[in-house]
Amino acid sequence: MAGNSSRKGAIRxxxxxxxxxxxxxxxxxxxxxxxxxxxxxxxxHKAHKVAEAKKRAEKRGSTGGPRGRRKSGDAEWIAGRNPVxxxxxxxxxxxxxxxxxxxxxxxRLREVFRIAAEGGIGLLEVSRNELDRLTxxxxxxxxxxxxxxxxxxxxxxxxxxxxxxxxxxxxxxLDSITDPRNLGAIVRSAAGFGAHGVVIPERRAASMTASAxxxxxxxxxxxxxxxxxxxxxxxxxxxxxxxxxxxLAADGDLSLPELVADADLVSDHLVIVVGSEGEGLSRLxxxxxxxxxxxxxxxALESLNAGVAASVALYAIAEARSR
Numbered sequence: 387m388a389g390n391s392s393r394k395g396a397i398r399x400x401x402x403x404x405x406x407x408x409x410x411x412x413x414x415x416x417x418x419x420x421x422x423x424x425x426x427x428x429x430x431h432k433a434h435k436v437a438e439a440k441k442r443a444e445k446r447g448s449t450g451g452p453r454g455r456r457k458s459g460d461a462e463w464i465a466g467r468n469p470v471x472x473x474x475x476x477x478x479x480x481x482x483x484x485x486x487x488x489x490x491x492x493x494r495l496r497e498v499f500r501i502a503a504e505g506g507i508g509l510l511e512v513s514r515n516e517l518d519r520l521t522x523x524x525x526x527x528x529x530x531x532x533x534x535x536x537x538x539x540x541x542x543x544x545x546x547x548x549x550x551x552x553x554x555x556x557x558x559x560l561d562s563i564t565d566p567r568n569l570g571a572i573v574r575s576a577a578g579f580g581a582h583g584v585v586i587p588e589r590r591a592a593s594m595t596a597s598a599x600x601x602x603x604x605x606x607x608x609x610x611x612x613x614x615x616x617x618x619x620x621x622x623x624x625x626x627x628x629x630x631x632x633x634l635a636a637d638g639d640l641s642l643p644e645l646v647a648d649a650d651l652v653s654d655h656l657v658i659v660v661g662s663e664g665e666g667l668s669r670l671x672x673x674x675x676x677x678x679x680x681x682x683x684x685x686a687l688e689s690l691n692a693g694v695a696a697s698v699a700l701y702a703i704a705e706a707r708s709r
Contacts, residue, residue, distance in 0.1 A: 461481070461532055461533060461534050461535055462532075462533050462535070462595060462596045463520065463521045463522075463524070463530055463531070463532055463533075463596070464478070464480075464530065464531045464532075464533065464596045464600070465521045465524035465525065465526035465527075465529075465530045466524070466525060466526055466527050466529065466530075467492075467494040467495065467498075467527045467528075467529050468494065469596075469600070470483065470494075470498055470529050470530065470531045471494050471497055471498060472600060473531055473533075473596070473599070473600050474497075474498060474501040474502070474505075474507075474531070475501070476599075476600055476602075476603045476604045477603075477604035477607065478531075478533060478596070478599045478600055478604065479533060479534060479599075479607065480502075480507055480531045480532065480533055481507070481508070481532050481533065481534055482507065482508040482509075482510060482531070482532045483498060483502050483507055483508070483509050483510070483529070483530070483531050483532075484510050484511075484512055484517055484520065484529070484530045484531070484532065485509065485510070485511050485512075485528060485529055486511075486512065486513065486514045486517045486526070486528035486529070487511055487512065487513050487514065488514075488528075489527075489528030489529065490528070494529075495528075495529060498529065514528070517530055520532075533596055533599065536593070536594035536599075536606070536611070538594070538611060538612055538613045539583060539610040539611065539612040540612055541585050541612045541613075541614050541620055541623070541624075542623075542627075543583070543610060543612060544557050544582045544583035544585070544610060544612060545557075545582070545624075545627055545629075545655075547582045547583065547610070548582045548655070551582075553580075553582075554653055554654060554655050554656070554707070555582055555629060555655040555656065555657075556580060556581045556582055556655075556656050556658075556700075556703065556704075557581060557582055557583055557584075557585060557624070557629070557656070557657045557658070558572060558576050558581050558583075558584045558585070558657075558658050558659075558660065558696060558700070559584075559585045559586075559617065559620070559621070559657055559658070559659045559660070560572065560584065560585070560586050560587075560591065560592075560659075560660055560692075561587070561617055561659055561660065561661045561662070561667050561668055561671045562590070562591065562661055562662040562665055562668060563586070563591055563592050563660070563661075563662055563692055564590070564591060564592050564662065565592055566592040566593070566594075566595045566597040566598035566601070567597055567598070567601045567693075568592065568691070568692050568693045569584075569586065569592040569593075569594070569598045569601075569602075570597065570598035570599065570600065570601025570602040570603075570606070571601055571602070571693035571696075571697070572584060572660065572692070572693050572696045572697075573598070573602040573605050573606050573609050573611060574601070574602045574603055574605040574609075575693070575696055575697040575700050575701075576605075576609050576696075576700065577602075577605035577608050577609035578605070578700075579697075579700035579701055579703070579704040580700075580704050580707075581609065581700060582610075583609060583610040583611065583612055584609065584610075584611045584612070585611075585612045585613070585614055585617075585620060586611060586612070586613055586614075587613070587614060587615075587616075587617050588613045588614065588615055593613075594606060594611055617671055618670045618671055618674050621657070621659070621671065621674045621675065622674060624657050625676070627655075628655050629654075629655040629656065629657045630651065630654045630655065630656055630657070630676050630677075631656075631657040631659060631674070631675045631676045631677075632645070632656065632657070632658055632659065632675060632676065632677050632678070632679045633658075633659040633661070633667050633671065633672055633675035633677070633678045633679065634658065634659065634660050634661065634667070634678075634679055634680075634681070634695055634696070634699060635661070635666055635667055635672060635678040635679070635680060636666065636680055636689060637678070637680065638677070638678035638679045638680035639677065639678055640677045640678065640679045640680070641679065641680055641681075641682055642679060642680070642681050642682065642698070642699060642702050643682065643702075645679055645702070645703070645706075646702050646703065646705070646706035647706075649706075652703060652706045652707060653707060656703065658696070658699055658700070658703075659671060659675055660692050660695060660696045660699075661692070662692060663689055663690070663691055663692050679699070681695060681698055681699065
């Protein structure tokens with residue numbers, strides 16, 4: 387008889403409870419939510435974070451950020467036996483020396499051990515694979531040194547240092563100097579000729595890397611280096627503070643001998659702006675300077691290296707001030 391079969395699947399079962407409707411949930415889910423917000427308005431989006439960072443930078447003012455020192459970023463590495471030895475000889479602030487397991491002991495390595503022991507610098511032995519990883523695959527020859535991130539000063543700190551020493555300020559500003567060795571050489575000259583510091587742009591310019599530290603021969607520990615967001619605005623800020631700004635340019639209307647012969651001018655608060663060897667000063671920076679100064683040269687040589695030009699100018703100013 388139909389309906390009495392016990393065979394599996396012969397009887398269709400029905401749900402005892404009534405099915406519940408969607409209550410309009412499906413329809414509401416298909417409705418639009420309005421226009422998509424801009425990327426800068428979405429808190430999780432990278433564009434929003436960049437915009438917020440830009441706003442914070444603008445609030446800090448035009449002279450490069452809040453007062454106080456700012457770290458350059460992560461610590462850096464000096465790899466290779468000769469570079470590490472030279473860095474230790476030049477008093478670069480090495481925090482630790484790493485030696486690969488089984489590294490051959492030679493005179494350079496023994497000198498590193500001696501300087502590290504005398505200076506209280508930590509010595510660590512690691513595997514070659516670990517040293518490869520730490521130095522990002524550089525040719526380390528079984529030896530590397532770690533230096534801390536550089537702490538930049540604020541541009542106004544340089545004027546404060548001159549006031550505390552009761553001296554007329556002498557500041558060097560660098561425009562488009564991209565070679566860290568040039569930066570290190572200028573810092574060394576600035577320290578040697580009594581400048582109160584060096585100012586560099588935050589972007590598109592050399593920073594205080596291990597190479598700059600080494601070239602400065604340790605002078606970076608004595609002569610502060612400051613960073614500014616905008617070089618042109620910083621020049622105007624120095625001018626408002628009473629500084630006379632002179633840009634080095636091959637076609638300058640003022641020569642270096644004329645500057646040092648003017649006792650009133652050379653004894654004023656001075657800012658010397660140095661541009662790159664190839665491009666010189668950028669247009670806006672040159673226009674912001676009070677005067678453009680040239681260094682007389684033989685016609686056989688068109689221009690000087692940026693580091694050499696800065697050294698010549700600083701020496702002449704220091705010599706004139708001493709008189």
